[in-house]
Amino acid sequence: MLKYTTKWSAMLVALALIAGGMQFAVAADKPFASKKIVLQISDPNPFKQTLVLNVANNIIKEYGVDNVAVEIVAFGPGLRLLFEDNANSGRIQGLASSGVQFYACSNTVNNMAKKLGHKPALNKNATSQGPGVVRIVKLVTEDGYTLVKP
C-alpha cells in the first residue's frame, strides 16, 4: 500500500513539476545555471527596450547559455516590448532561443485592453500568469534571482 501511495505521490509531484515547468521552465531548461537574473522593463522610453535586450544578450554572452537563467519581466508602459508586432520581435526570438524567458504582466494587459478595446496581441514567447511585480518578488525571494533594472 505504502509502495503504491509513494508511487502515486511521486507521479503527482512529477506532474505538478512538469505543469509548473511548462510555464516557468528555468530550472528545467537551465539545470546548471549558477546565476539567475531578472530584468525589469517598465519604462515608456523605447530606448529602454533596446537596452534591456542588449543587457540580456550581454549576460548570456558573459556567462554562457547554460550557466545563467535570465527572465525579462515587462509591466506598465514597458509591456510594449512584448507586443506581437514590436519591431524588436526578431531579437526577442533570438534571445528566447537562448533560453531567455519573457513575462508579461497580466494587470497591464488587462488595463491596456480597456484602453485599446481589445487585448493586445503578445509575442508568442511571452507568458502571462499574474502581475509582473508579483512575479519579480517571487523570482527574487523564492528562486534566488537578482533583480536588475537597466
Place this chain on the structure above:
Amino acid sequence: MKMAMKKVALAMACAGGMAATMQVEAANWTMLQGTEPTSAAGRMKMWGFIETNYKIDDSDKNKYVGTPGNNYEYVPPKLLQPDLESQKGFSAFRARIGARGQGMPLDGKVNYFILAEYANNGITHGGGSSVKMTDASITLNQIKGARIRMGAFKVPTFEEGYQAIHVFDYIEFTQVANQLMLERYPNKVYTENRNNEVGFAYTDGNSESRFNRFDQPVGAFRDVGLQVFDMFKQKDWEHTYAFMIGNGNGVNFNDNDENLDRYFYWSSEKVFAGKGPFRQGLKMFAWHQAGKRTLQNPAVPFPAGAGADPEPAGETEYDRTRSGLGVKYNRKGIRFTAEYLKGEGMIFLGPDNPTFTITAPGAIAAPGEARPLLADGREGESDGWYIEGGYQIPKTKWEVDARYDVYNRLTDAKKLAGPCAFEFTFKTITLGAQYHINRKTRLTMNVMDRDFNSGECPSPAAGGNPNNNLHTVGKRYGIQLRHIF
C-alpha cells in the same frame, strides 16, 4: 559573487553604450522618414541638427560689363546663397528642429513627423519668412503592403534629394540637383529677367536693384499630398515602392492650381549589414514625377518675327516631368553612388529669379512687355548625372570624398530661335574630406572646381554672351560644421 556582479555591471555598461550610439531608424528613406519602429517608438522624440559653414568663392568678375547683355560683374553662381550679395562669409545655413513618434504608444500603427527650418537658406529666404515648417505628416500603418502617409513631406525621388540632408556628404548639391530638381516656383506675377538694372520699374512693383526676386521658397524636394507605400523583404533584399499625389507646390502648402503632381518610386536593395541611414547595402532605384505648373508669361508678347514668343500671353500651364535612376553601394567604409536624371518642361534658367526663358537685352517700352526670345525652358529639356564616392580611412576619424557632376541645360536649345545656341553645360569636380568628431558631429571640407559653358555664341555678342559670365566662375571653398541632436 562580487566578481560576477562586476561582470554584469560591465556588460550592462557596454550594452548601454552600444545602444546609445546605434541607429535605430528603419531601413530606407521611404521607411525611415515615413514610419516608426512598431511598438518601439515614444510618444514624442525631439530631434534636429545645425549646419554652419564658411565659404569663399574665388570667381572673377565679368570684364565685359558695360557692353550689351553684360550687366553684372558677379552673377549668382559666383555669389553665396541664399543672399547672393557676397563671395565669402559665415553662414548658419541649416537649423532644423522637429519631433516624431507615435501619439498613442499603445497603438503602434499610427505615427507622425513634424520639422521646421530656422536658418537662412532657400526655404526661408523666398517669401520673407524666418521660420518655415517643412514637414508635417501622419502615417497610417493598418493595411499591410499599403501604408498611407498624408501631409507635407519629402517626395519619393532621386537619392541626393531623398536622403536625409543631415547625412549628406557634401556642403553643396550637384548642379543637376540644384537647377533641375530643387524647384523654383514661378512668381505670382511676371518678373522680368533684368535684375540689377538700376532705375528699372519691375512688374512686381519693386524697383530695388538686387538679385533674389523669388516670392516663394524653393521646393526643398517636398510636397503636400498623400502617399501609399511599403517595403517587402525577400531574404537579404528589401523592395520598396511609393506612389504619391500632391499639390505640386512644394512647401507652399496650398494647391495653386487644379492639377496634382504624381510621383512613382521603386527601390531594391541587397542589405549587407546594419540599419538606419548608414546601413551597408547595394541599392538600385528608379523614379518618375509628373505635373503641371502655371506660369505668368509677359503680358505684352514680343511682336511677330525673330524672337517672337509663340506662347500665349499671361497665365499659361506647362507640363513638368522629371525622372531618373541610380545605384548606391555602401560597405565596409567604401561608398559609391551614381545617378542619371532627366527633365522636361519648366526648366529653370534663372538663377537670380524664377525665369524659364532667356530674352535678349535691350530697352522695352513698358514693364511686362517681352523682349526677343532667345531660349525657352518652359517646354525645354535637360539632363544630368553624377558619380561620387567616399572612403573612411581605417582606424581614423577621417573620410575622403570625391564627386563629379554634369548638368546639360536645354539640350534641345538649338531648336529655338535666337543668335546663340543656349545649351549650357555645368561640370563640377568636388573634392572633400570629413572629420567625424563623434557620431553626431562632423567637419566637412570641400573644394569645388567648376567648369561652366554655354553653346556657341559670338564673343562678345551683341546679344550678350553667357560665357562672359560662365567662364569666370571659379573655384569655391567651404568648411562646414554639423551637429545632430
